[in-house]
Amino acid sequence: MSIRIRFIVIIGILSLVASVVLAYASYQFSVKNAMADAKKQGAIVFNMIHSSRMYFKKYQRPLVAELVEEDRFYPEIMSGFVLTRGVWEIFEKRFPGYKFKQATLDPLYPPNKADVEETKIIARFEENREMKDLAGKIMKNGKQFYYFAKPVHVEDKCLRCHGTPEDAPKDQVEIYGTESGYGWRNGQVVSTAIVYVPLDAAMVAAKKAATTLFVMGSAGILLLMAVIWFFLSSGVVTPLAKLEEKTRQISLGKDLDEDIGVHRKDEIGDLAKAIDRLRISTAKLLKRCSGK
Known part of the structure; x- marks a missing residue:
C-alpha cells in the first residue's frame, strides 16, 4: 500500500x-x-x-x-x-x-x-x-x-x-x-x-440533528480527503516519482547531463539537490574513468 x-x-x-x-x-x-x-x-x-x-x-x-x-x-x-x-x-x-x-x-x-x-x-x-x-x-x-x-x-x-x-x-x-x-x-x-x-x-x-451533523461531517471528510489526495499527488507523490525515475536513470548512467528538474524550498527540494549532486558526481566519475 x-x-x-x-x-x-x-x-x-x-x-x-x-x-x-x-x-x-x-x-x-x-x-x-x-x-x-x-x-x-x-x-x-x-x-x-x-x-x-x-x-x-x-x-x-x-x-x-x-x-x-x-x-x-x-x-x-x-x-x-x-x-x-x-x-x-x-x-x-x-x-x-x-x-x-x-x-x-x-x-x-x-x-x-x-x-x-x-x-x-x-x-x-x-x-x-x-x-x-x-x-x-x-x-x-x-x-x-x-x-x-x-x-x-x-x-x-x-x-x-x-x-x-x-x-x-x-x-x-x-x-x-x-x-x-x-x-x-x-x-x-x-x-x-x-x-x-x-x-x-x-x-x-x-436524532435528525445528530444525523445531519454526521452527514455534514462525512461530506466534510470526503472533501478533506479529496483535497489531501490532490495535494499529496501534486506536491509529494508526483515529485517523488520524478526523483525516483531520475535516480534510476543516474544509476544506469543515463541523462547525466540533464538537470533534475525539481526546484523547491522544502524537504523534497533538499532531496532533489542531493540527487542532483549525485548526478554531477556520477558524471565526473564516469568522465575520469573514460579518460583512463
Missing part, C-alpha cells in the same frame, strides 16, 4: 471517528435539552392544575358546602377530581399531546384507574410519604413521555365521599355505585396527579 493511500486511510478513519463522536455528543446534548424543556413544561402544566385545585379547595368547596344539602352531590362543583378533569379537558383541546391523569388505585371514576406503571409510582409514594414528587421518562402506548407526578394524600375531608358507601352522599352512590372508590384511610397515598409531556417529537429532532 502506498504512503498516499495509507495516509488517506488514517486521516479518513480518524475523521470518521471524530464525526461519530461529535454526532453522538450532539444527540446526547439535544436529548438533555429536550428533557430539561419537558421538565419545565411539565412543572408549568402541573402548577396550573394544582392552582385551580387549591382555589377550589380554599374558596369554592366551603361555599358550596354551605349552599348544598348534606346528602346532595353535584360532581362538577363538589369534587376536586371532577373539577381537575374538566379543567384538563379544556386545556387538552388547545394543547393536544399532553396528558393528565389522576391515577388512582381504587377510583370512583373508572377511567382514573391506575395502570401498571402508575401503580408502581403510587407504591413508591406510599413507601416514602415524605417524597414530594417523581419524574422521568416512560413509554405509554408505544409513545415516549416525560412524566411529572405528585402524591395525593387522603385527608379527613376526603373520607366524606371515600370512607364508606353508607356515609357518602346519596347522589354520589347513585352516580358511581358502591363497588369502588371507598375504604380510603386518612394519610394513605391512594392516587397520584401525573402530567405526561410528549417526547417523541423532541427525540426525532435530536
